[in-house]
Amino acid sequence: MRGSDYIVRRVLYALVTVFVAVSLNFVLFRALSGDAVTALRCKQCSKAFKEAQRRDLGLDEPLWVQYKLYLGNLARFDLGNSVPSEKPVRGELIEPIKNSLPMVALGTLFAIVVGIAVGVIAAWRRGTAVDKGGLYTALAFYSMPTQWLGLMLVFFVAGAVGLPTSGIKTATLGLFTDASTWELFVDRLRHMILPALTLGLVLYGDYALIVRSAMLETLGEDYVLTARAKGLKNRTVVVKHGLRNAMLPIITLVALSLGFIIGGAITVEYVFSYPGLGLLTVESIDKRDFPLLQAIFLLLTLSVIFFNLLADLLYFRFDPRVRT
Amino acid sequence: MIAVEDLHVWFDLPDGKELHAVQGVSFQLQEGSRLGLVGESGCGKTTTILAMMGLLPPTASVSGKVLLDGVDILERGEESVSPHRWNDIAMVFQGAMNAFNPVRTVGEQIAEPMKLHKSASGREADARVRELLELVGIPGDRASRYPHEFSGGMRQRAAIAMALACAPKVLLADEPTTALDVMVQAQILELLVDLTGTLGKELGMSMVLVTHDLPVVAQVCDLAAVMYAGEIVEMSGISAVYHQPMHPYTRMLFAATPDLFGDDEVLSIPGTPPRLDREITGCAFRPRCDSALGVCETVRPARRLGSPGHEARCHLNDPAIAQAGS
């Protein structure tokens, strides 16, 4: 299959998936809204009130009409209005996304770097204490519930190193005296560290295991023996033949995981009261703010699709067997 | 020239025992000669040549000498043998189709040992890569291609070219034609004969060819060593092994080889090779031998010379024992 053919096919497939996701999103949240309205139990929730709600949410129109409306709005990036605040959903999303992204990126980067390092070394020194150590720490972190790890870090680490354990900003900073940009930046960073570390440690477990596995696979291949036979030193073999080849499955699997990380960040943000997209998700569930939820959900689904596509394309780029 | 002296290899087994895979193998190869190492799978032939390059896993222990121009390269284990890899001894592996890393070009991989051992670099290396490829019958411009773009047979040729990259003194070939179809097999063998002939004369390169396939040995080699249960049970020039085998195993091996033009029945050798994780009393082949004597059960046959350059481990060649009867 020719290169450009492949790329086109993959992009088209992703677009189809986007369309399906958008539609499913519509169905899901219309159904949910309908159910939610039906399920509303409150003092003033008379039948009339519920009817009014339905009309507000546009639930009284035929489904087909609602669907077209929805698609049309999406095309104009109109995501509806948040129920409690009545403000456009679009606006509500910006700040949380700006908060989540750096934190998640920091944690993921940490996980990738440490994960690759530990995975490679463990595979290289297979069977030794180093391998077992790396393996079991990775397994341990991978088996820990994220929120629990967060709590443990708060308990045992935060106090010891003086890191903040909630929010994104020290409330008093800049309140009475001017705070420099640098101070603000550092403050932000300090608030990010624990949540990012929590996320990163759990991810690290996963990644280290992936890398170790991929390396062990690769180091069992015939061409590794040939490389040794040619007189290459172990270190050269590990990097040039082992890691170089293992990067293929590693990149793919890591890219695929990226789409799901924000979902995983939900519990972290909850523990640390970190005002990101994850926390927003929980809050909007609490408040039954369906338009906002719908938008967040769509965003998350789209990011999964995007990273899947990215993984495909990366694989394509780096595996010569596919390109010709 | 290369000589192997009393080589033993043991492998640790998970239950604490050891597998004695190679039991006292010795042979000498003069410059330009080609030795065929023949035997059933598991007889230790691959382990022997791997040991010659020190490519054994950590579960292995080795004793004996591998003398390259009189110097024991195994003397200090990995340390003393690794400088000789590819420079002096190179190998074409079994299933050499997989000897290439799929994500790098063939040319890069052929040039790799050259750069490592500093025999050539940069454009000089590229030129040599093309030369080598042409030598094995591959167009030189294929160097920039990836391994999956080659057919099985061509990859095998490329593997041979790669083995010759540093002009080694000894080429070890492990089942170079298995997994190739018959036509391609024939071509590869012809190539090996040509190469080792030419390079044998020019550079004094010798070859050890490991195979289970007798006709291959007949076609390519001038010396043959038959291995069984970790030992060389017979070794001689090619025609002597064929026409005057001294060991029943050799004889039965030939009888078991289908002869395309003959009408002889194809006989198979009943039974299986012995386990090598325990000590063997007497001759290892006795349970499957059709001419066993009483003494074969208790006494291990020693290496005995028949005619010059023809040796075997069999009591039948001992005039004293043979006369004494079964």
Place this chain on the structure above:
Amino acid sequence: MSLIEPLQNASEDALAEGVQASSRRGFVRANLLGNKQAIFGLAVLAVFLFLAVFGPWIEPYDPLAKTGPVYAPPSSAHWLGTDDFGADMLSLVIAGSRVSLGVGFFAAVVAMVIGGSVGVLSGFFGGKTDTFLMRITDYVLVIPDIPLMIIAAALFGRSLTNIIIIIGIIYWTSTARLIRAQVIAVRERVYVKRARALGAGNSRIVFKHVLPQVAPLLIANTVLMVAVAIFAETYITFLGLGDPSTISWGRLIENAFNGEATINNAWWAIAPPGICVTIVILALTMVGQSVEDGLNPRLKVGHLSVRRFRLRPLNGKLNSG
């Protein structure tokens, strides 16, 4: 079909699962562990199972009753101290095992039934059925698991049953893929073809020939799925969406969080439930992966090692006489 398919299919056939978040771990876990670990894992699971089953008789106190001061540190009366209500932590943890393990198990069964059925149907019938089912699987895979689970739990399920169903419905995809690959392999085997030639009907072939071959892998996968389900339950309850009338380890972690255990320095309220979850997940992983490895043996030997072959001194005795 995604390019990842060959990677997934190859890895499924050879050693591991596809590339959904949780099943990525399958690829990872291969090459992982050996028999000793499996036995250790089983032992650990046996202990927890025992605790879950015989809990009511082992718990030193009624887990729901206030039997001590609030946030009392571990003492001889309360080995793991007390929680924010004054209830004994040890009893709570033991009681929690029932729900956590129970939900994990049943949710995994649901996932196994759905995933197994999809996998068998898809793999056995192939063609349009296969394409259709796999497309659906692809789309389900794209939905972020945790957000969906949380939303569903918020809306439909404050009851254990609903939670079990929700978890099962979200996580069946990796099982489906794995089973499908296995079924495809089995389908091509000689005895299946022979059975068909002899006129056996589809259901007969599936039940008599295919399922027995697929069952071991299914079981191994279910074990791993239990781990996923236990995780999922902790996430749900942590966000306050669990069944309020039950105690589970996830619930205990939530309690610690809401009861501000950190401020009260009450590590004994935070650590034990999480440690239990971690240990159980570890054990399940060890066991599940060992079984999977046993079924798909990987004969690959590493060609690289930091240790070297050893030399033995020449021994005259070894020369054959």
